[in-house]
Amino acid sequence: MTDAELREKVVQGLELCLKGLSDLCPYKDSDAPGGCRDALMYDAMMLLKAQEPVKPKWQKGYAYCGQCGYKLHWIVDLNNFCQNCGQAVKWK
Numbered sequence: 001m002t003d004a005e006l007r008e009k010v011v012q013g014l015e016l017c018l019k020g021l022s023d024l025c026p027y028k029d030s031d032a033p034g035g036c037r038d039a040l041m042y043d044a045m046m047l048l049k050a051q052e053p054v055k056p057k058w059q060k061g062y063a064y065c066g067q068c069g070y071k072l073h074w075i076v077d078l079n080n081f082c083q084n085c086g087q088a089v090k091w092k
Helices: 003-018 036-050
Strands: 058-059 061-065
Touching: 003 036
Parallel strands: none
Antiparallel strands: 058 061
C-alpha cells in the first residue's frame, strides 16, 4: 500500500469513527489485538513518523537523503526537503 493510499484509508477511518459509522470503516475487519481502533492508531502513527526529518547520509563529502539515497544538492536544499522523495532533511 502506498503512502497516499494509507493516508486516504486513515482519513476515511478517522472520519467514520468520529461519526460513529464503524460498520463502514476500512479497519472494521482488523485482527489487531486491540481491534480496529488500535490498527487505525498504528497506521496514523506510522504516517506521522514518516514525516519526521531524517539526517542525511554522508559519503565522500556529499550528502544523500537518509530515506531514498538521492544525492542532495546544497543550493536547492535550502527548503530542507529531498527533491526525489520529498522527505524532510534534518541537517543539524
